[in-house]
Amino acid sequence: MTMRVFIPCDAGAVAVGADEVALALQQAAARRGLAIEIVRTGSRGLYWLEPMVEVATSSGRIAFGPVSVADVPSLLEAMVSEGPHALRLGAPEKIFWLRRQTRLTFARCGVIDPRSLQDYCAHGGYKGLERALTLGADAILAEVTASGLRGRGGAGFPTGIKWKTVAQASADRKFIVCNADEGDSGTFADRMIMEGDPFVVIEGMTVAAIAVGATKGYIYIRSEYPYAVAAMKTAIAVARRGGYLGARIGGSSHAFDLEVRVGAGAYVCGEETSLLESLEGRRGIVRAKPPLPAHKGLFGKPTVINNVLSFAAIPFILAGGAKAYADFGMRRSRGTMPIQLAGNVRYGGLFETAFGITLGELVDDIGGGTLTGRPVRAVQVGGPLGAYFPRALFDTPFDYEAFAARDGLIGHGGVVIFDDSVDMARQARFAMEFCAIESCGKCTPCRIGSTRGVETMDKIIRGERIGENTAVIEDLCNTMKFGSLCALGGFTPYPVMSALKHFREDFGPRPARLEAAE
Amino acid sequence: MTSLHQPSAYEPWDAARAAEIIAEHAELEGATLVILHALQEAFGYVPEPAIPMVAAALNLSRAEVHGVFTFYHDFRKRPAGRRVLKLCRAEACQAAGGDALAARAEAKLGIALGNTTADERVTLEPIYCLGLCATAPSAMLDGRLVGRLDEARIDALIVEAQR
Numbered sequence: 001m002t003m004r005v006f007i008p009c010d011a012g013a014v015a016v017g018a019d020e021v022a023l024a025l026q027q028a029a030a031r032r033g034l035a036i037e038i039v040r041t042g043s044r045g046l047y048w049l050e051p052m053v054e055v056a057t058s059s060g061r062i063a064f065g066p067v068s069v070a071d072v073p074s075l076l077e078a079m080v081s082e083g084p085h086a087l088r089l090g091a092p093e094k095i096f097w098l099r100r101q102t103r104l105t106f107a108r109c110g111v112i113d114p115r116s117l118q119d120y121c122a123h124g125g126y127k128g129l130e131r132a133l134t135l136g137a138d139a140i141l142a143e144v145t146a147s148g149l150r151g152r153g154g155a156g157f158p159t160g161i162k163w164k165t166v167a168q169a170s171a172d173r174k175f176i177v178c179n180a181d182e183g184d185s186g187t188f189a190d191r192m193i194m195e196g197d198p199f200v201v202i203e204g205m206t207v208a209a210i211a212v213g214a215t216k217g218y219i220y221i222r223s224e225y226p227y228a229v230a231a232m233k234t235a236i237a238v239a240r241r242g243g244y245l246g247a248r249i250g251g252s253s254h255a256f257d258l259e260v261r262v263g264a265g266a267y268v269c270g271e272e273t274s275l276l277e278s279l280e281g282r283r284g285i286v287r288a289k290p291p292l293p294a295h296k297g298l299f300g301k302p303t304v305i306n307n308v309l310s311f312a313a314i315p316f317i318l319a320g321g322a323k324a325y326a327d328f329g330m331r332r333s334r335g336t337m338p339i340q341l342a343g344n345v346r347y348g349g350l351f352e353t354a355f356g357i358t359l360g361e362l363v364d365d366i367g368g369g370t371l372t373g374r375p376v377r378a379v380q381v382g383g384p385l386g387a388y389f390p391r392a393l394f395d396t397p398f399d400y401e402a403f404a405a406r407d408g409l410i411g412h413g414g415v416v417i418f419d420d421s422v423d424m425a426r427q428a429r430f431a432m433e434f435c436a437i438e439s440c441g442k443c444t445p446c447r448i449g450s451t452r453g454v455e456t457m458d459k460i461i462r463g464e465r466i467g468e469n470t471a472v473i474e475d476l477c478n479t480m481k482f483g484s485l486c487a488l489g490g491f492t493p494y495p496v497m498s499a500l501k502h503f504r505e506d507f508g509p510r511p512a513r514l515e516a517a518e
Numbered sequence: 519m520t521s522l523h524q525p526s527a528y529e530p531w532d533a534a535r536a537a538e539i540i541a542e543h544a545e546l547e548g549a550t551l552v553i554l555h556a557l558q559e560a561f562g563y564v565p566e567p568a569i570p571m572v573a574a575a576l577n578l579s580r581a582e583v584h585g586v587f588t589f590y591h592d593f594r595k596r597p598a599g600r601r602v603l604k605l606c607r608a609e610a611c612q613a614a615g616g617d618a619l620a621a622r623a624e625a626k627l628g629i630a631l632g633n634t635t636a637d638e639r640v641t642l643e644p645i646y647c648l649g650l651c652a653t654a655p656s657a658m659l660d661g662r663l664v665g666r667l668d669e670a671r672i673d674a675l676i677v678e679a680q681r
Contacts, residue, residue, distance in 0.1 A: 015650050015665030047652035185608030188649040223555075223592050224648055226661060264551055264590030267646060281550030281576070283589035299547065341652065343613030348652030371614070380609055416651070418613045430612070434646070440589075 002035040003079065004056040008110065010043035010195050011227040012188065017068060018051040024072040025053070034080065042196015044110030045350030046097050054092060055079045063092040097347060100366070102328060104316045104336050105309060106189075106352045109196035115234055117242045120199040126244065128318030132207045133252050135318075140211040141167060144314065146322035148334025153179055153270075153307030154382065154411040154487075156333075156400040162304060165294035166212040169302035176208045176217035176256075177279065177298055177305040180232075181263050181270040183222060184383025186342040186414030190308035192350055193338075194221070194228035197312075198235035199244075202258060204311030206249060207318055208304050209256040217256065218298070220275050222263040233260050267384075267438035271486045272305045274440060285440045286486045307412070309338055328354035333399040341367045343380075343416035353398075360394030362415060374419035378427075378503065382411025384434050385491035387498035388418075388427065407498060409491065424503035428473075429457035431495040435488060446489025449480040453496065463509055470507060473500065528562035528597070535560065536568045544575045550586050554593055563594035599634040599641035601679040604658045607631070607644040610651035619655055619672050620644075626676050640679045 007013075007022045022038055029036035043050060052065035053075065064075055064087040071087060078085035089095055092110075103109075112119040120126070132140050145160025166174060178201060182190040194201060205217050221229050236258050239245045247255045261279055263269050269278045273287035276298050297303020313335065317325045326334045333355035339362060341348045346368035363369070363379055370376055378388045387408035389396065396402055403410045418427075432453030439446045453476050459469045477493035484490040500507060529535060539560055543552045553572055557564050564587060573583045587593050605611075605620050624630055627642055634641040650656035653665030659675055667675075 011648075011663055012650050012653055012665065015648075015656055015663035016653050045652075050653065182649060183647060185647045186610040186651045188651055191649040224645060227663075261552065262555060263592075264555065265592035266590050278551065279548055281548035281552075281586065282582075283585050285589075342610040343651065343654060344615075345652070350652075384609060414610075414651070416610045416613055422613070427609070427612075430609070434608075438646075 002037050003029075004037050004039060005079070006039045006041045006054040006056075006061065007051065008043040008196075009040035009114075009227075010050075010192060011225070012047055012192070013043050013050040013052070014227070016050050016066070020069050021051045021053065021067050021072065024069045025076065028072050028076050032076070034076075039113050041112060042109045042114055043192060044092060044098065045106065045192060046095065046347075047349040048347050049089065052089075052092075057082055060091055063089040063095070065089060097349070097351070097366070101352050102336050102354050103352050104320075104325065104328075105200070105312045105338055106193065106197070106350065107316075108200065109193055112197065114196055114198055114231055115238060117199065117238050117244070120197070124319065125199055125315070126203055126250070128315030129203050129206055129244070129250055131318050132210055133250055133254075137167060137211050137213065140207060140318070143317060143322045144211070147317040147325040148322075148329070148332070149310065149313055149317060149325070150333070150400065151307060152309035152313065152337070152412065154409065156410075159306060159310055162294055162306070163208060163211050165292070166214075166302045166304045169295055171302050173216070173299075173301045174212055174214035175298040175301055175303040176205050176212070176214045177276065177303055178205055178217065178219040178308055178311055179270065179272060179275055179305055180219050180221040180225075180228065180308045181275055182225070182308070182412065183267040183270045184385075184412050184414050186380065186416035187340050187383060187412045188342070189338040189340055189350055189413060191225050191228050193308060193312050194225070195231045198231050199239060200312045200315055201232070201308055202235060202239050202245065204314035205258065206244065206256055207314050208306070208311065210249070210254050212302070212304055214304065215255050215257070217258045218279055219258060219260050220263060220269070220279055221260060222269075223265055229260060229262055236260065266440075267434075268440045268486075268488055271488060274486070276303070276305065283440070285442050286488075288485060309412075330354075330356035330397065330399050332401060337398060337410070337413050339398065339413045339415060341415050341417070344370045344372055344419050345417045346371050355397070355399050357398050358394065359389060359396045359398065359415075360391075362398070363394065363417060367415075367417060370417060370419040372419050372421075374421065376417055377420040377422055378418045378424060378499075380416045380418070380427075380495060381414070382409045382494075383414050384431060385409070385487060385494055386411050386414070387494040388424065388502065389498070390502040392502070407501075408494060424499040424506040425457065425461050428496045428499040428507075429454060429461065431492055431499075432457055435492040439488060443483070443485040443489060445480045445483035446485070446492070449476050449484075449489065450492060452476055453480075453492075460507055466508060470500065529560050531561055531565045531567070533567060533571070536565070536571055540568075540571055540575045549576060550578070550583060551590070554587060554590075558593060562597045566595075599638050601639065602641045602643065602660055603675060603679050604643045604645040604648075605631070606646070606648050606650070606654070606656045608647040610647070611655040614654035616655035616667075619667055619669070622669065623672055623676060626673070640676075
């Protein structure tokens with residue numbers, strides 16, 4: 001009997017040797033004359049265990065990890081004999097990290113072959129579209145609205161309202177645009193789902209197209225994600241062959257097709273209007289709103305533009321019903337959020353859970369603290385534009401409003417953990433520097449404010465007139481926050497001001513603390 | 519010497535070939551970035567004579583195409599070194615010790631980030647996030663991703679890049 005083995009082809013697993021392990025396993029099996037089929041899946045998102053290898057047994061899949069090439073001979077032996085092995089983890093879904101999750105969006109990621117439409121459908125795929133086709137546009141809009149889904153890119157705008165606005169607009173053409181320009185450091189959920197379950201994104205976009213009457217969609221993926229680009233292109237071709245994209249979606253009268261476009265290294269293109277400019281072939285300069293993209297979006301036509309995770313949540317909502325989704329979460333944050341634990345973290349990876357879990361639970365219980373073993377000092381939530389939280393705020397629940405109330409944001413769900421060797425003045429400087437590098441240049445507060453911010457932070461770091469220069473930083477942040485056109489300039493003050501507010505000791509005459517930390 | 523300037527994987531500049539690439543994509547809506555990417559993929563950079571050709575094909579001004587070309591970090595004015603080593607410099611990698619590794623790479627190669635070694639073998643560049651944040655710090659040597667970098671791994675990558 002052919003032994004079936006599952007090894008991720010996810011970029012994060014490949015970066016730590018998954019391809020080499022797959023090759024070694026293939027060769028070792030050939031030497032032993034064993035029939036083996038290696039299925040390349042996405043990642044389960046337990047990155048400290050990558051490369052994680054799973055084998056199908058009579059009692060379900062058994063996982064091993066982290067596997068290195070040197071482990072392969074003994075691993076193969078353990079797989080054949082179903083015997084013990086030092087890296088044996090047991091059934092993957094019973095690993096505490098997965099058991100504690102609520103995987104609605106990521107249910108299939110790491111399980112199925114991302115190139116196989118058959119696999120996708122066998123695991124509940126396209127059930128959402130099927131129901132959407134029977135419901136019709138109005139009922140789809142009602143379901144999405146009732147689910148309480150809010151934009152997972154970070155802004156948290158209600159998806160149902162956005163779709164309804166586009167549905168009500170009249171135009172000869174409408175577009176669906178998927179924002180896969182996942183530039184925030186500490187986030188990789190978009191990448192993972194595109195590499196591990198690309199059909200769920202396609203299905204979500206297709207449902208949106210039916211709801212608003214669009215016939216063409218674009219997925220704008222950043223160039224830093226070559227694996228995701230390849231996976232999405234493959235899946236689109238497969239879906240087209242399977243009749244799920246093209247002139248008659250799933251045998252209906254709806255036409256919809258998709259195209260992948262690749263970014264070119266500009267962070268600001270993650271901002272929706274800048275992304276639309278880029279898609280149109282121009283510099284990624286932010287547009288002033290109004291008009292909203294829902295009225296005048298891509299090529300001036302009504303456009304639904306949503307994050308990858310927003311579209312990926314749609315198939316579950318349609319298939320399982322709005323209530324099933326809305327039953328998870330707290331207050332106005334309904335459903336689940338794929339949270340990403342990253343940086344200096346012991347157990348890093350993707351943790352999808354209902355809103356409401358506290359930051360402290362995430363960092364200490366789920367993440368297991370730092371990889372270096374030193375105390376956690378600061379946690380940046382929501383990417384380069386997100387605030388740094390000290391331990392004192394670890395009781396903050398993961399919820400759009402709760403984070404906003406503490407001058408932070410959940411953004412795209414990235415949580416980057418720093419130990420006590422971090423220098424928060426340097427992190428504040430980096431936030432300004434990053435904004436200066438990536439500013440599109442359209443508005444003055446962002447373009448000039450960030451450059452002045454870097455210069456002023458340099459003075460503070462050198463110990464020059466700290467009091468006065470700190471006042472300048474506060475003033476700059478105030479101008480940027482209220483005067484910038486988009487979130488790049490508008491939110492850069494979050495990391496800067498939170499560093500200043502919660503870690504003031506790092507902005508003073510240097511070194512007592514740093515020496516103590518050495 | 520030409521082999522270093524024109525890595526074998528890339529084609530030497532050829533206006534007819536460029537015209538062919540441009541024509542292949544010119545019918546797409548908003549084709550500018552698609553064409554610039556395709557040109558760079560073929561030649562390893564976007565040669566200056568290609569800019570007016572793109573402009574003519576898309577009915578844009580030369581200034582507009584130049585503006586797009588210079589806005590995005592990805593597009594190169596001149597060929598990179600034979601190997602391109604990109605180090606992730608964003609927060610997750612900083613938290614995992616990326617600063618020290620970047621400084622080490624700069625010292626070993628004798629160049630600052632954003633530069634190419636004098637022998638044109640290696641271009642060292644920062645990249646803001648490869649999305650490998652749970653296996654940080656990370657890097658990319660040409661198309662190959664490497665996570666969980668430490669001193670030994672970065673040294674090995676540099677040796678490989680210099681070969």
